[in-house]
Amino acid sequence: MKCNQCGGKAVVQMRQHKLALCAKDFLQWLPDQVERFIKKYKMFTHSDRVLAAVSGGKDSLSLWDILWRLGYSVDGLYIGLGIDGGIGYSDESRRLTEKFANERGLRLVVVSVPDVYGEAIPDMAHRTRRGKTKPCAVCGLTKRHIMNRIACEGGYDVLVTGHNLDDEAAALFGNTLNWATGHLVRQWPVLEARPPALARKAKPLCRIYEREMAAYAMLRGIEYIYDECPYAEGSKSIYYKELLNRMEADRPGAKLSFYVSFLQAKENGLFAPHADPNAESLHACTTCGQPTSAPGECAFCRMTLKVK
Amino acid sequence: MSVKLTLRDKEFIVKPGMTLRDSLSKIDVLPEAVLATRQGEMITEDEILQDGDEIKLIAVISGGYEDDKTEAVLLGINGDEM
Numbered sequence: 001m002k003c004n005q006c007g008g009k010a011v012v013q014m015r016q017h018k019l020a021l022c023a024k025d026f027l028q029w030l031p032d033q034v035e036r037f038i039k040k041y042k043m044f045t046h047s048d049r050v051l052a053a054v055s056g057g058k059d060s061l062s063l064w065d066i067l068w069r070l071g072y073s074v075d076g077l078y079i080g081l082g083i084d085g086g087i088g089y090s091d092e093s094r095r096l097t098e099k100f101a102n103e104r105g106l107r108l109v110v111v112s113v114p115d116v117y118g119e120a121i122p123d124m125a126h127r128t129r130r131g132k133t134k135p136c137a138v139c140g141l142t143k144r145h146i147m148n149r150i151a152c153e154g155g156y157d158v159l160v161t162g163h164n165l166d167d168e169a170a171a172l173f174g175n176t177l178n179w180a181t182g183h184l185v186r187q188w189p190v191l192e193a194r195p196p197a198l199a200r201k202a203k204p205l206c207r208i209y210e211r212e213m214a215a216y217a218m219l220r221g222i223e224y225i226y227d228e229c230p231y232a233e234g235s236k237s238i239y240y241k242e243l244l245n246r247m248e249a250d251r252p253g254a255k256l257s258f259y260v261s262f263l264q265a266k267e268n269g270l271f272a273p274h275a276d277p278n279a280e281s282l283h284a285c286t287t288c289g290q291p292t293s294a295p296g297e298c299a300f301c302r303m304t305l306k307v308k
Numbered sequence: 309m310s311v312k313l314t315l316r317d318k319e320f321i322v323k324p325g326m327t328l329r330d331s332l333s334k335i336d337v338l339p340e341a342v343l344a345t346r347q348g349e350m351i352t353e354d355e356i357l358q359d360g361d362e363i364k365l366i367a368v369i370s371g372g373y374e375d376d377k378t379e380a381v382l383l384g385i386n387g388d389e390m
């Protein structure tokens with residue numbers, strides 16, 4: 001197969017775009033696409049200070065690399081979860097993230113959950129009964145809390161995450177199966193900041209296929225953690241992604257159009273803002289000051305206090 | 309006469325002379341879920357696999373990302389907008 005741009009040997013074929021590219025042209029094309037969507041959805045500009053949440057995985061490290069190459073001012077935030085799973089998952093992902101940042105001279109903020117909150121994620125989940133089978137709920141709550149706190153404390157204009165199109169399409173699929181109206185109302189490439197202290201958030205990779213992100217990491221020579229978090233196994237998101245990829249195999253572009261048509265339908269007023277049960281104003285947590293939907297303590301503080 | 313494909317700790321043997329896409333379908337691996345390399349070089353799906361080829365498949369799908377949210381809802385602890 002030939003590269004559509006230079007006629008050389010193609011290494012990546014993107015059926016949904018009817019496009020095949022060689023390594024050199026692909027490494028140029030993908031960041032251009034990301035830049036295009038940053039502008040299209042008005043995520044942030046070159047004068048903004050950006051904080052990228054990085055896990056050591058292919059998506060977040062590639063995102064950081066791309067934003068840095070595009071000339072944005074972007075720092076990284078790594079959250080140490082204290083997950084081992086027999087493969088030293090947290091240690092290894094931290095090592096790779098630090099290596100990545102050092103090689104590029106980028107600033108990385110590291111927050112270790114066991115150091116700051118006295119307990120690793122699996123232990124926290126175990127004790128609070130909230131993670132009977134999996135610590136993911138506790139983990140997600142903790143990550144969102146820390147990301148928002150660091151983004152606000154550090155005076156960043158926007159917090160970005162490495163969610164790719166497959167992540168977004170899978171989330172949309174799950175939210176649609178449950179008609180999770182609150183989530184459907186909020187699902188968008190960028191979320192505005194809200195008082196008190198809810199940081200602005202953006203997903204610059206929301207229209208890039210997961211497979212292309214892996215190809216980018218590989219062709220760029222980014223060393224990322226290949227092993228999954230041990231708790232990701234059997235997760236619903238993986239199941240939904242597989243279903244979507246089955247459709248994609250028969251009908252290239254199926255998952256892209258599922259997501260993009262949703263965005264268009266929303267722009268045309270498919271979901272009324274008040275369908276979001278959390279649409280009313282937010283309150284400041286009485287303990288940590290971070291936003292919460294009900295007056296009093298936020299869910300994170302209630303959870304960590306229970307631990308102490 | 310065979311082509312060997314590996315994916316994580318799994319190994320598959322297929323006949324030579326098929327395209328990568330057909331080989332993936334034979335071993336029931338979704339083309340969207342992997343990248344294929346031969347001798348360290350990424351190859352496209354139309355590539356015909358030759359006798360003796362060793363193809364390394366790299367899994368590209370990761371999970372857990374949005375699960376935290378879904379589960380948080382189920383557990384009723386997603387009171388926060390974050």
Ligand code: SF4
Pocket residue numbers: 135136137139140229230231232371372373375376
């Ligand atoms: S799979 Fe679950 S426990 Fe692992 S990082 Fe993701 S949310 Fe956290």
Ligand SMILES: [Zn+2]
Pocket residue numbers: 003004005006007008021022023024025
């Ligand atoms: Zn080219």
Ligand SMILES: [Zn+2]
Pocket residue numbers: 285286287288289290297298299300301302
């Ligand atoms: Zn709090």
